[in-house]
Amino acid sequence: MNSTRDTDGHGTHTSSTAAGSYVEGASFFGYASGTAIGMAPRARVAMYKALWEEGTYTSDVVAAIDQALIDGVDVLSISLGIDGVPFYQDPVAIGTFAALEKGIFVSTSAGNEGPIFGTLHNGTPWVLTVAAGTMDREFTGTVFLGNGISISGLSLYPGNSTAAKVPIVFMNKCENQTELKELQGKVVVCQDKDQTLNNQVNNVQNSKVAGAVFITNNTDLEFFLESQFPAVFLNLEDGEEVLDYIKSSSAPKAKLEFHGTQLGTKPAPRVASYSSRGPSQSCPFVMKPDIMAPGALVLAAWPPNSPVTLVDSGQLFNNFNIISGTSMACPHAAGVAALLRGVHPDWSPAAIRSAMMTTADILDNTNHPITDIGLDNEAANPLAMGTGHLNPNKALDPGLIYDAGIEDYVNLLCALNYNSSQIQTVTRSSSHNCSKPSLDLNYPSFIAYFAASGNRSTTQEFSRTVTNIGSEMSVYVAKLVPLDGFKVTVTPDTLSFRQKYEKKSYKLTIEGFSVLKNSLVFGYLSWEDTGGNHVVRSPILATTLTVKTLSGHNY
Structure with missing residues (x-):
C-alpha cells in the first residue's frame, strides 16, 4: 500500500511508547488496565515510514532519517537494524552519522536474536544500542478447582473465561493428539518434564479443548502466554496442587478465568532471553549493547484496523496491544533522551548517552544483581544488559560525562582500516584525516x-x-569491582575538579594471563564523589570470545 499509514502496528506501538499522550482506560482486553502514557508525553512526534509490505530498501531507511533531520527533530528512535554489514553498508549507521553532526540523539534496538553472543545489530558507536528487559508486572489467569481452591498462574489469553466448571483431565505430556481431540469441552492438564512445552502447546491448540493448564519449570514463558486458546501456565509447586485434586476426586472439574494483572513482581527487571548479545561484529572494540530498558510485554497504542492477535474464534482488534522485543525497549530510551534534552539542551548526543549509561541500575528490585533469563537466570553480564537498566531520574544529574565528537568517530573508522571511499560513504564528506587512528x-x-x-x-x-x-x-575517587584473574589499575585514582565543564583524563589498565577460566569476566569502575552525590559507573569486561569484524580484522 502506497500510504504513510501504519498497516502493521509496529510503528504506532513504538511511537506511542516514546511520546504518547495520556489515555485513560487503556488495556489489552482487561490486562494492564489504567492510564497509558509515553515516556515524554509532551513531546511532538514525527513518524517516518521506512519499511513497506512490498519490500525493504536501504535507500528508504536513509531517506526517512534524512527527512527527519530536515524537519529538525531532536531525538530519533529507530527500532530496526541491518545484520551482518559494515558501517559503510549500513543505512542506519550512515543516516545516524548525519544526525550526529546535527546534534541529534539516536536510540536504536539491539535485535532479537539472543541469547547467542555476537548477534547484536546497531553496534554503531555514535548511537545508543538498547537491550530488552522485563518489568515488575505479570499477567495472570486463575484455575478454579471443584474443591473451592483457586490457583493463579501466568496467562495473556485475550478471550473470555470459561463460563462454568467443566471436567479437567491430566494428559501427562499431551503428546497424543488423537486422545486430545477426544477431550473437546474439557480442560486438559499437561506436564512439561523434558522441555517439550512448545510441542505441548501446539498439540493442544489443534485439539479444540475447552482450555489447558500447563505445568512447567520453564521461566521463559513470554511468547507462550498469548495463546489462541484458553490456557494458564503454572509452576511445578502450584501444578502439584492441581494434580493432587485430580487424583483425589472421582469427578474433577475446573474453570479458567483470565485478564489479571499483578504489579510489584520480583525479581525484576531481568534480561529477556531473545535480546541480542554483543560483541558487535561491526565494531567489537566498543562494548554493546549500551543499556537495557523495558521491552517485555509492553502495552502501547495500536492501529484499530490492524488485528492485535488471533484466537480460535478469529481475529481480535483493539486500540492497544501488548508485544515484546528490543523494538519496544528502544523508544523507552528515546523518550528519556527527549526529557534529558529538554532539561539539558546544551548536552551533546554522547553526553546524553553517557548520562544514561553511567547511572544505570545493576541491581534488581530484590537488591541482587540483575539476572538473565537466557542464562538460566544467572547474573547478567554487560554483553547482555550493557551498563544496566535505565534509570531516568539518575540520568538527569550524572556528575561526570564521557563526551565524544565527530573527529573521535572518524579516528575509529580509520582504525577499522576503512579506506577513504568507505569513510566518505559514512561521513558523506571527503575532508577527513586519518593521522590519528x-x-x-x-x-x-x-x-x-x-x-x-x-x-x-x-x-x-x-x-x-x-x-x-x-x-x-x-x-x-575511583572504586573498582575486580575482574576474576586480572589486575586492574586506574591512574590517577582521584580526580579533583575546580570548575564546571572542566575535563580530567585517566588511564585504566587490565593485566593478566591470556587464558581465562570462563569465556568472559567482568567488573566495574565507579567514580564516586566525596560528597556522596554521584556514582559514575562503567563496566569492564575481559573476554576470549572471537569476533570477526566486518572490516576484516579478527580479534
Whole structure:
C-alpha cells in the first residue's frame, strides 16, 4: 500500500511508547488496565515510514532519517537494524552519522536474536544500542478447582473465561493428539518434564479443548502466554496442587478465568532471553549493547484496523496491544533522551548517552544483581544488559560525562582500516584525516580481548576523559569491582575538579594471563564523589570470545 499509514502496528506501538499522550482506560482486553502514557508525553512526534509490505530498501531507511533531520527533530528512535554489514553498508549507521553532526540523539534496538553472543545489530558507536528487559508486572489467569481452591498462574489469553466448571483431565505430556481431540469441552492438564512445552502447546491448540493448564519449570514463558486458546501456565509447586485434586476426586472439574494483572513482581527487571548479545561484529572494540530498558510485554497504542492477535474464534482488534522485543525497549530510551534534552539542551548526543549509561541500575528490585533469563537466570553480564537498566531520574544529574565528537568517530573508522571511499560513504564528506587512528573511543565502558590459549601475561590500556557537569568544586575517587584473574589499575585514582565543564583524563589498565577460566569476566569502575552525590559507573569486561569484524580484522 502506497500510504504513510501504519498497516502493521509496529510503528504506532513504538511511537506511542516514546511520546504518547495520556489515555485513560487503556488495556489489552482487561490486562494492564489504567492510564497509558509515553515516556515524554509532551513531546511532538514525527513518524517516518521506512519499511513497506512490498519490500525493504536501504535507500528508504536513509531517506526517512534524512527527512527527519530536515524537519529538525531532536531525538530519533529507530527500532530496526541491518545484520551482518559494515558501517559503510549500513543505512542506519550512515543516516545516524548525519544526525550526529546535527546534534541529534539516536536510540536504536539491539535485535532479537539472543541469547547467542555476537548477534547484536546497531553496534554503531555514535548511537545508543538498547537491550530488552522485563518489568515488575505479570499477567495472570486463575484455575478454579471443584474443591473451592483457586490457583493463579501466568496467562495473556485475550478471550473470555470459561463460563462454568467443566471436567479437567491430566494428559501427562499431551503428546497424543488423537486422545486430545477426544477431550473437546474439557480442560486438559499437561506436564512439561523434558522441555517439550512448545510441542505441548501446539498439540493442544489443534485439539479444540475447552482450555489447558500447563505445568512447567520453564521461566521463559513470554511468547507462550498469548495463546489462541484458553490456557494458564503454572509452576511445578502450584501444578502439584492441581494434580493432587485430580487424583483425589472421582469427578474433577475446573474453570479458567483470565485478564489479571499483578504489579510489584520480583525479581525484576531481568534480561529477556531473545535480546541480542554483543560483541558487535561491526565494531567489537566498543562494548554493546549500551543499556537495557523495558521491552517485555509492553502495552502501547495500536492501529484499530490492524488485528492485535488471533484466537480460535478469529481475529481480535483493539486500540492497544501488548508485544515484546528490543523494538519496544528502544523508544523507552528515546523518550528519556527527549526529557534529558529538554532539561539539558546544551548536552551533546554522547553526553546524553553517557548520562544514561553511567547511572544505570545493576541491581534488581530484590537488591541482587540483575539476572538473565537466557542464562538460566544467572547474573547478567554487560554483553547482555550493557551498563544496566535505565534509570531516568539518575540520568538527569550524572556528575561526570564521557563526551565524544565527530573527529573521535572518524579516528575509529580509520582504525577499522576503512579506506577513504568507505569513510566518505559514512561521513558523506571527503575532508577527513586519518593521522590519528584509534580504536580506544572515549566511551563509558571497557572491553578487552584476550587469546583463548597461551599463558603469557598480557596488558591492555585504555585512556578516558571525563567532563565535570556537577558541582564546581568536586573530588571523585575511583572504586573498582575486580575482574576474576586480572589486575586492574586506574591512574590517577582521584580526580579533583575546580570548575564546571572542566575535563580530567585517566588511564585504566587490565593485566593478566591470556587464558581465562570462563569465556568472559567482568567488573566495574565507579567514580564516586566525596560528597556522596554521584556514582559514575562503567563496566569492564575481559573476554576470549572471537569476533570477526566486518572490516576484516579478527580479534
